[in-house]
Amino acid sequence: MSTKQEIINAFHYRFACKVFDTTKNISDEDFEFILETGRLSPSSFGLEPWKILVVENKTLRQEIMPLAWGAQTQLPTADKFLIILSRKKESLLPESDYIQNQVNHVLEMPAEVAEAYTAHFGNFLKNDFDLLVDDRRVFDWASRQAYLAMANMMTSAAAIGIDSCPIEGFDMKAVEQLLADKNVINSEEFGVSAMLAFGYRANPPSRDKKRQSLETLIETIY
Numbered sequence: 001m002s003t004k005q006e007i008i009n010a011f012h013y014r015f016a017c018k019v020f021d022t023t024k025n026i027s028d029e030d031f032e033f034i035l036e037t038g039r040l041s042p043s044s045f046g047l048e049p050w051k052i053l054v055v056e057n058k059t060l061r062q063e064i065m066p067l068a069w070g071a072q073t074q075l076p077t078a079d080k081f082l083i084i085l086s087r088k089k090e091s092l093l094p095e096s097d098y099i100q101n102q103v104n105h106v107l108e109m110p111a112e113v114a115e116a117y118t119a120h121f122g123n124f125l126k127n128d129f130d131l132l133v134d135d136r137r138v139f140d141w142a143s144r145q146a147y148l149a150m151a152n153m154m155t156s157a158a159a160i161g162i163d164s165c166p167i168e169g170f171d172m173k174a175v176e177q178l179l180a181d182k183n184v185i186n187s188e189e190f191g192v193s194a195m196l197a198f199g200y201r202a203n204p205p206s207r208d209k210k211r212q213s214l215e216t217l218i219e220t221i222y
């Protein structure tokens with residue numbers, strides 16, 4: 001089979017799985033593969049403004065249940081349940097410890113390059129995208145980056161026959177508070193963007209893929 005066909009097959013195979021087969025577990029190797037595709041995902045300015053929590057703790061999953069209407073069947077059945085965190089404004093300001101560490105020690109920029117880069121980033125935040133007007137704008141910008149990692153993980157999982165469900169059906173503030181109360185997150189630094197369940201489908205998808213046609217989706221400007 002051609003690579004293109006394999007990739008398209010993965011996109012068709014993926015669906016928003018509601019109920020997972022609780023008798024089947026994802027191997028460590030496969031789960032690491034999925035996470036690695038998240039880690040290698042692109043982010044604006046290469047700043048990786050996200051973090052992934054893997055919730056193995058069953059009590060925490062039960063505590064999330066009343067706060068997450070969109071995960072009622074996934075929380076109890078998914079083999080792996082992820083909470084996708086994104087950074088808040090304070091930790092994304094150019095002078096913040098996080099950004100300084102990222103440019104100097106992760107992106108390994110020489111000091112003078114790092115200085116110019118963070119100044120350019122500061123200008124982007126303030127002027128180009130006008131993100132500094134409130135905390136939520138910066139968090140939403142960070143979430144947009146995190147969603148790319150989510151998409152990549154769902155597609156790579158599908159490519160190896162593993163199912164997933166992205167989840168936004170939850171009370172954002174309440175879940176953040178729960179995680180902060182349990183000292184799982186520092187809510188000055190991180191907010192909750194989304195959740196992501198992985199496992200093996202208990203049932204086939206209940207309907208075919210419904211999408212707009214390419215003709216309606218795409219407009220080419222000549």
Ligand SMILES: Cc1cc2nc3c(=O)[nH]c(=O)nc-3n(C[C@H](O)[C@H](O)[C@H](O)COP(=O)(O)O)c2cc1C
Pocket residue numbers: 014015016017018069070071165166167168169170194209
């Ligand atoms: C960001 C995002 C949030 C979603 N939230 C939920 C959710 O809370 N619960 C759920 O069952 N499905 C959720 N979905 C799944 C969508 O309903 C589903 O992807 C869409 O209907 C297309 O169907 P398909 O993924 O099976 O092709 C979400 C999807 C995305 C991309």
